[in-house]
Amino acid sequence: MKKIIVWSLIASLAGFLFGFDTVVISGADKKLQLLWHSSDTFHGTVVMGMALWGTVIGAIFGGIPTNKIGRKNTLLWIGILFFISAIGSAFANNPFVFAAFRFIGGLGVGASTIAAPAYISEIAPAKDRGKLVAFYQFNIVLGILIAFLSNYLLRDLGENSWRWMMGVQAIPAFIYSVFIFSIPESPRWLLSRNKDNEAKKVLQLIGLEADFEKMKEEIDIDNANVAFTNDHIFLKKYRTPLLLAFLIAFFNQLSGINAFLYYSNRIFQEAGLGESTALLSSIGIGIVNLIFTLLGVFLIDRLGRKVLMHIGSIGYIISLSLVAMAFFFHWQGIAVPIFLFLFIASHAIGQGAVIWVFISEIFPNHLRASGQAFGSTTHWILAAIIPSLIPFLFSSIGPGVVFLFFAIMMVFQLLFVFVLMPETKGISLEELSEKLIKR
Template sequence: MITDLKKEVKFNSSYIIGISFISALGGYLFGFDFAVISGALPFLRKEFALDPLWEGFLTGSLALGCIVGCIIAGSIAEKFGRKPGLMLAAFIFAVSSLAISFSTWLAYFITMRFAAGIGVGMASMLCPMYIAEISPAKVRGRNVAINQLTVVLGILITNLCNYFLADAGDNAWRWMFGLGTIPALVFMLGVLFLPESPRWLMKVGRHEDAEKVLYKIGSEEFVTSTQEAIQKSLKGATSKESYRAVFEKAVRPAVLIGITLAVFQQFCGINVVFNYTSTIFASVGSSLNQQLFETVSIGIVNLVFTLLAMWQVDKLGRKPLMLIGSLGLSIFYIVLAYLLQNHLSAKLVSVFVLLAISTYALSLAPITWVLIAEIFPNKIRSAASTVAIVSLWGAYFILVFTFPILAKVLGTYGPFYMYAAVCFLGFVFVLKKVKETKGQTLEELEENLIRH
């Protein structure tokens, strides 16, 4: 049994939080692209004469790029390390954001949004994994949730920019997208100061380098016990991860849980609210300014409840928060669908949209990423994370591509009844299949997986 890491040891908390925040800046890029499309869509519909099919594809093209980005990130992370992958993600996003702002025809716009998705996909996989690998067990949940905090900050700041740019004329959307270059360059500079993941360094035989990083994180007792635990977990590992190994019998339960949670996080439907805020509120008669103001309200509520989740993830635990979130969303969606169906007050719609956002921000948003970052064994973490996050982005594409079509056929309210059913099924899955992981080291979680 691995017990050393549970002793009282000293950690360099400011250093750990600092490098966690720097690496989590990749999450800001994630949040930026989630939010920018919501503010830009009213302009893009006019610019490119979008019908529901093309609107869905334009929105979802980011996810297709994210799938490619995850696959690229997995290979780079194993061959060259986590740090070079983060650097490349920032560079791709910076270039593509600038290129989008100069789009003159639809095919070019979609191609550049696909390219931006590659950068976002790489960051979405590497940032949580990196943070999990450099964080001590007792603060790992909080630190991985920092990534979600930067996602939320990206959403809020981008929504504010969209709101203030709305009166800049028909080309306002160009400024909305072009501003994404700034955080991408900041992220790229920040990555220069990050250490490499000690778990990756030990996996490739660079034990002295790993030891130096671990000494920056914690005391000698922490360093010794962590090294022993990592070495034990890496016995039999190869220098190159195999995707076939991801589905071996011993690890298959964790992988299937990771994939299901990733897909559930998207099929729960909340990203329809983030991406199509203007469509939802237009259906109850809100003006363009009111629609953009609602995106700002969503961003503020999202931030507040993400902070609450960071406070509770290592206290209340992962499973209780997931159960609260999935059941709560199911209930709120039913009410929201009823309000939209009967064209009731936009203020009432706003209340239940914000209740849904707050519930998601407290639960499924951060906790899914925490679980994906920590439930996979060291030997297959990169490959397994790739499989899970590719599944997540595939589900995101299906979600945002189908919403405009479903809304046209069923009415704006119709899809929310479907999302309510998915959330209830997710509640049952979490209740029966997901185990609590708080307070355990990555190596202890691996031992428990093998034992069961």
């Protein structure tokens, strides 16, 4: 079990780079708009939004290398993409070059949401799978916190401080890439490629060699289905896991989480806080996110995925409604940060802890990467569109209306969880496939 934990932690470091890459731009947001004299629309869609469109492409096509070259090799290439993006963004001399290198980093983010959860779910025992896959989310949150802290510490390095903010990510990207060499390939992927001896060696390393025959039999059945039926996730029999993956990803972004993370400084300044206070408040957001993610990781295999989603949905509705009221009634001072702390806590213990675990569980072995890609693509298309519109929406209809819309959408998420979402706690991946597939 110790080896599984170590390998899961190493693979989940892709989440650290994801979180860091997503949030580091918030410290450079206004500096870059002033430097390049960008309009709100250009700044939102090109300078800020291009990484998110890279993430969409990475999510759409990330399932291909994850299936073809393996989970481990894909994770290695993800580290290389993040390294190139960090160096290139730091040395960019115009918005288009900057956007191009941010796009490369986005490819890494999108692919990581497929390869890392798939890898961890395939090496983890059923009773610990939720906790181990949630390491990925924990590292996303840790990356977010370190990015906020890094931005704060580097803020006074002059007019080029944004270059240091963007470039420092090269260090963890390099370290992560080196660590990936120490993990084995997923035994389930090896079996799906008829590399039985290699799979058996990995299972022996983790003390699960007794499961070899059962796992091989189930994967052989999956492979036969592919060979004889041209199986794919859009067949009618897979509509339940497909719908579940779509809805959990859809509601994740309709909470406004990525819009908030990308523009946290701008939101705090809209609420009347100074720039330094806004940066400090962002660090507070990162700390709250980390604490409640740890709580979610602790509870996900105890209370289950569905209970955490209920808790998170109710917290979303309360906190987002309060944020909207704060902007409508011009509440100043500490009110907005407190409400947003509640918002991030609700996200961390609910959607944040659950989404990547849940999507990685609900598809059969031979379609896991494809299903993960579908859920991730839904997530990232919305994550690209919504934050790109934030500068325009704030200046046109105001932040109060925007946050009220997010609050209303979370009412619908609560209904989805209550009516449609199944509990997946403690059930093997193969049993879940049988339960959710309509034959």
